[in-house]
Amino acid sequence: MRLHLTADHYERVLRYLAAPTERIAFIYTRPAADGPDQHGVEVELLHDDEYTASDRHGVELADHVRPQLIRTAHEHDYGIVEAHAHLWRGPRTQFSDIDLDGLRELGPHMTWRLPGRPYIALVLGPDSFDALSWQTCSPASGIDALVAGEQVMYPTGRSGARLEAERS
Incomplete structure (x- = not known):
């Protein structure tokens, strides 16, 4: 999925996200008409x-924030992406241990609340990013790419x- x-x-x-x-x-996202890709339609x-x-x-x-996000997603049949930033550069960009602890519960909860729609988490570094995606009844997985305008990032x-190693 891209x-x-x-x-x-x-x-x-x-x-x-560049704040101190x-x-x-x-x-908020909608699925592509011809496949698994998600397209951002609104930024909150x-x-x-x-x-x-x-x-x-x-x-x-x-x-009140998460219930409000879920309500908006339900009303418009949206998926949700959350994004935050870390200062790790290049191939070191990843979710922190604290991030992963929260996402282990939040990802499945959000897909339970939004059946059939993905929940995606992004962590953006100065020159790279990492991502996790949850689908209903599936473990977290990565995404294939982030496409911003004409720029394709992996x-x-x-x-x-790290999550896969934990499951093994």
């Missing part, structure tokens, strides 16, 4: 009051490899 974003959506997400404290951007950038805690090491969302695959 995740397609417009160049504008991708740039908006990058600018938002950690933030999470959300992208949270306001400061939608975080209960945020520093350079992590973030906590206000209680994930480091480190996070998926």
Whole structure:
């Protein structure tokens, strides 16, 4: 599966995530008509009051945020992508241990809440990214590529490899 974003959506997400404290951007997606790819259709950038805690090491969302995202996804038949940033460069870009601990529960929960739609998590580094994707009743897997406008980027695959090693 490839995740397609417009160049504008991708740039908006990058600018938002460049803040001195950690933030999470959300992208609503729709499936491609001819295959498994997902296309970003709307970007949701949270306001400061939608975080209960945020520093350079992590973030906590206000209680109303995830239910609101799920409600919007249900109303429009969207999938959801969450994105945050780390400063790891090149092939080192991956989800932190804390990220993975949360995503192990969140990914399956979100696909249970949004049956038939993927939940994708992105971690963006300065020059690379990694991603995990959940489908209903399936373990996490990677994505094939992130396409932002005309730019095609490939994930480091480190996070998926770590999860696969845990399952073995």
